[in-house]
Amino acid sequence: MEHNLGLIGFPIKHSLSPWIHRQFLEKAKIKGTYSIFEINDKLLKNQIEMMKQNRFKGFNVTLPYKTKIIPYLDDLDHNARNIGAVNTVLNLDGRLIGYNTDGIGYLRSLQQYYPELVTDKQKNILLIGAGGAARGIYYALNQSGFNTIDIANRTIENANSIAELKTNDTVTNILTLNQAEDNLVHYDVIIQTTNVGMKSNQHDSPIKLKHVRESAIVSDIIYQPIWTSFLKNASLVGGRVHHGHTMLLNQAQYAFEIWFGQRPELGSMDIQLKLLLEG
């Protein structure tokens, strides 16, 4: 039996998900396909119907449909419900269940490179940005029990809205970007989640990294370019870096686990993906 999988979004022509999931299928010895459905808003409902009728095993959802898809689903897992966004759907005997693998995928990727974060939760973490990606990451970090997770953002009310996801005694302070810049020395882990530094504005950085503590872990979820200005500057002042493409692999791996109940080995996929992204 062949399992159909796919991705819904716009624009997604250059998505790396087919490359990742076809390798997972091969590794898991599962016969399947992973297709791209680049659709506009009006076609969303029909597209989901088509996937249901054709008994798709599951699919991924990306921008701009991570929240727009929710009314078409039969149920949400508790992470997706709390975060308010879906990036993975499982077709369970005709019932579509929405999940969000971004935050857990991010946390796994961070712990893969910095295993001390699996057990040591006495860390001061700074999250820069308060968009959709930051929401999932904050939720996963909070659930994992880190003691301080501060949020710095250009628009303070967006940061406040993320802090409302807190479910335990984690401490969360809200900062302006300037305050974050001046207080970087307090943080063990600094996570950049804004759009600033992507290929279109690759010489920019949301904050200066002058005050980063040597040996702090500095992470950027942008993966194009792999070496963002933010990470280059962090590295210059002695920070230990963590690259965005590893989140992409781990969130996909967790999606695959939801569909097939098994976790394919990532092996050297991070190196291959890095080479692919560097052209």
Ligand code: ATR
């Ligand atoms: P995503 O889903 O990828 O996280 P998003 O939801 O559009 O994207 O969020 C973008 C984030 O980048 C937000 O935190 C945004 O700040 P605001 O909440 O103030 O809008 C941040 N961002 C975008 N452009 C920025 C800029 N030029 N300077 C600082 N922050 C910026």
